[in-house]
Amino acid sequence: MRALPVFRRSLADSWRPLIAWAIAIVAVLALYLPLYPDIGGNGQLAQIIEGLPQGLVNALGYASIGTGAGYAQATFYGLMGFLLLSIASISWGGAAIAGAEESGRLELDLAHGVGRTQYALESALTLVVKLAALVTVAGVMVWTLNGPAELGLDAEGVLAASVSLMGLTLIGATAALAVGALTGRRAFATAAGAAIAVYGYALNAIANQSERLDWLRNASPYSWAFESAPLAEGFDWPRLALLWGISAALVAVAAVALRRRDVLG
Amino acid sequence: MDRPRRPCLPDTPPLLSDNLRSISIVTTLWREYAAAMADRLSAGQQRDVDPDAGSASRGRAIEVHGLTKHYGPHEAVRGIRFSVERGTVYGLIGPNGAGKTTTLRMLVDIIRPSSGTMRVLGVDPRRGGPALRRRIGYLPGDLRLSTRMRGRALLDHFARISGPVAPGAIDALAERFDLDLDRPVRALSKGNRQKLGIVQAFMHEPELIVLDEPTGGLDPLMQREFIDLVREARDRGQTLLLSSHVLSEIQQAADRVAVLSAGRLVAEGDVESLRLASIRRLRATIAGTTADAVGGTLGSISELRDLTLTPGGEARDPVRVAATIDGPVDPVIKALARHLVVDLTVEEPDLEESVLSLYGDEGRQGQETSLGTGSRFIRRPRHAGDGHAGPRRSGDTEGGPQ
Structure with missing residues (x-):
């Protein structure tokens, strides 16, 4: 009997889509970052931005797009990367328990002698590992393009932004996991994860509109991840702890919920 | 619980009449008690010798x-x-x-x-x-x-x-x-x-x-x-x-x-x-005779229920027979064999049908709520002829918890 059967099976069943996501992320980065010297670094983009309504610029987080870190943040970490990773991880979170239950896989695994807590924890581990893989691919790609695209990023910034992005998207994923464990319904699970992601982003975008609304950031996971500009400033440990702590709590909710209820096919 | 694995066939009718049933419960209860005591004793002895002895069968x-x-x-x-x-x-x-x-x-x-x-x-x-x-x-x-x-x-x-x-x-x-x-x-x-x-x-x-x-x-x-x-x-x-x-x-x-x-x-x-096993749906086509004649031979067979005879259009056309056999099929087959049998089907009925026909409303509303322990589990006969071991209807085992 070897360790982590659920984790191993999940990976065995899903490495193909994982590779597809990685390719998508590499493609997005390859598309956006090399444009920086042409449109960001020489002030062209700054001119374009000046022509845009201030509200829109703030909402998109384009205010500091004139720097390498600001550009990478605005285009990838704060937008496309967040979007792609959220979609991927929320769908995984919904598939992990609720999807397994709807497909009948959970019933068979549990009957074979996987503990329910073990199942929830191994499912969470799968989420973390797969997300880490994508974030790592993204980080390596950013670092590779750092020189050619003249972004001027430092390693700590890339690392800090990666950990922030991962912590942010992991909340959506673990919310989906927890709601899946509570309800056994994949649709509910996915909806919950998506709602968390949209909520965080929307709240942050509204807060960008006015300094008077700054307090909204306190309630937005998106702001916790990116308000301190990790690409430029490095790790913001208290907020990272908050992000990851919420994910840990959601995993605990998933484990307890799954232990308590009937598993339905 | 050292009964033989394959029990002998009980030679009593599978379902006792209502009057006999209560007597059967008393005997079953007594036998149950005696067997339980014997098991307890033998289990204790076994444990002294070898804790795992016969664990698969007991x-x-x-x-x-x-x-x-x-x-x-x-x-x-x-x-x-x-x-x-x-x-x-x-x-x-x-x-x-x-x-x-x-x-x-x-x-x-x-x-x-x-x-x-x-x-x-x-x-x-x-x-x-x-x-x-x-x-x-x-x-x-x-x-x-x-x-x-x-x-x-x-x-x-x-x-x-x-x-x-x-x-x-x-x-x-x-x-x-x-x-x-x-x-x-x-x-x-x-x-x-x-x-x-x-x-x-x-x-x-x-x-x-x-x-x-x-x-x-x-x-x-x-x-x-x-x-x-x-x-x-x-x-x-x-x-x-x-x-x-x-x-x-x-x-x-x-x-x-x-x-x-x-x-x-x-x-x-x-x-x-199990009595369910004995219910069969019968369909036959019989030629060279009349519906009345077929009814005459089949009508007296006690195993047959719901007998329907459909005569052919013309006088000598084949007669179609449909019925439920509740018991051994042999007397029915023997009776049919007196005629010219053109076609014959004997099949297992739909389970839902047979459960309902046998256990009727018990299957729907149920009388089982107050079943006691002990008597519920019917022991197999320890040796041939040792009483009735057929299926039981739930209603016949009323009793308090132990």
């Missing part, structure tokens, strides 16, 4: 008391009670929606009972956890395997959880069922997925194997192979609990049977004497 693999499950107002299982001796095959039959799947799922802790107690391999499934479930092989009734993994990889996955699996065991089973383990599971046909399900339930030779509608999707040849597999497992000392809505399947495989209907256990007994 004791109960499953004990269920007052098991109830409701989903909101809907009661799926309503206070059922049964027990399965180790080293035997126990069949759970009933129409669809009778509560079979719910019961089996509770035994493996997939769903939790609303009330009642269970003991599986001596442990409460709610407390037994993964360690208990590794001792159980389980085939879900609604087996849906949609993974891209190959059959072998999927079985390896289950072996990692429930192992160890003896080397070669998987291949031997796969070969036996003519199952290709190198194809992706989701590309397999329904029958082949079912075979995969059977393999995963048997491969680690668990003490208890719980199978929900195991032969669904299997062709007749494979069904026979499956029955052989079940018997071999039993002969090795494993205990099997299987559900079906097909009576003949249970008849071939099981030693003992419980009939579920609408969440209640309406009958329980040795499979050979």
Whole structure:
């Protein structure tokens, strides 16, 4: 009997889509970052931005797009990367328990002698590992393009932004996991994860509109991840702890919920 | 509990009349008590000699008391009670929606009972956890395997959880069922997925194997192979609990049977004497005679019910006969043989039909709520002629808890 059967099976069943996501992320980065010297670094983009309504610029987080870190943040970490990773991880979170239950896989695994807590924890581990893989691919790609695209990023910034992005998207994923464990319904699970992601982003975008609304950031996971500009400033440990702590709590909710209820096919 | 594994056929009629039943309960209760005392004594002696002696054949693999499950107002299982001796095959039959799947799922802790107690391999499934479930092989009734993994990889996955699996065991089973383990599971046909399900339930030779509608999707040849597999497992000392809505399947495989209907256990007994088995639907076409003449020969046969005779249009056209045989078929066949039989069908009736016709409203409303313990489980005769061991109707075992 070897360790982590659920984790191993999940990976065995899903490495193909994982590779597809990685390719998508590499493609997005390859598309956006090399444009920086042409449109960001020489002030062209700054001119374009000046022509845009201030509200829109703030909402998109384009205010500091004139720097390498600001550009990478605005285009990838704060937008496309967040979007792609959220979609991927929320769908995984919904598939992990609720999807397994709807497909009948959970019933068979549990009957074979996987503990329910073990199942929830191994499912969470799968989420973390797969997300880490994508974030790592993204980080390596950013670092590779750092020189050619003249972004001027430092390693700590890339690392800090990666950990922030991962912590942010992991909340959506673990919310989906927890709601899946509570309800056994994949649709509910996915909806919950998506709602968390949209909520965080929307709240942050509204807060960008006015300094008077700054307090909204306190309630937005998106702001916790990116308000301190990790690409430029490095790790913001208290907020990272908050992000990851919420994910840990959601995993605990998933484990307890799954232990308590009937598993339905 | 040192009864012979295959009991002698009871020579009493399967169902006693209502008057005799109460006497039977008293004798059964007494025999139950005596047997329990004897078991206790012999078990104590055994333990002194060898704690594991005969562990495969003695004791109960499953004990269920007052098991109830409701989903909101809907009661799926309503206070059922049964027990399965180790080293035997126990069949759970009933129409669809009778509560079979719910019961089996509770035994493996997939769903939790609303009330009642269970003991599986001596442990409460709610407390037994993964360690208990590794001792159980389980085939879900609604087996849906949609993974891209190959059959072998999927079985390896289950072996990692429930192992160890003896080397070669998987291949031997796969070969036996003519199952290709190198194809992706989701590309397999329904029958082949079912075979995969059977393999995963048997491969680690668990003490208890719980199978929900195991032969669904299997062709007749494979069904026979499956029955052989079940018997071999039993002969090795494993205990099997299987559900079906097909009576003949249970008849071939099981030693003992419980009939579920609408969440209640309406009958329980040795499979050979189960009265359900004796109901047959008869259809025949008879030529060269008249409906009156056929009615004359068949009308007097007490085993026949619901006799319908449809005469042909012309005087000498064949007569169509439809009836229900409730008992031995022999007198009916002998009577028919006096005529020219053009066509004859004798078939097992729909299980729902037979449960309802035999157990009537009990199957729907049920009288079982206040069943006592002890008398519920009918002991097999210790030697030939040792009383009645046929199936019992639930209403005949009223009694208080021990």
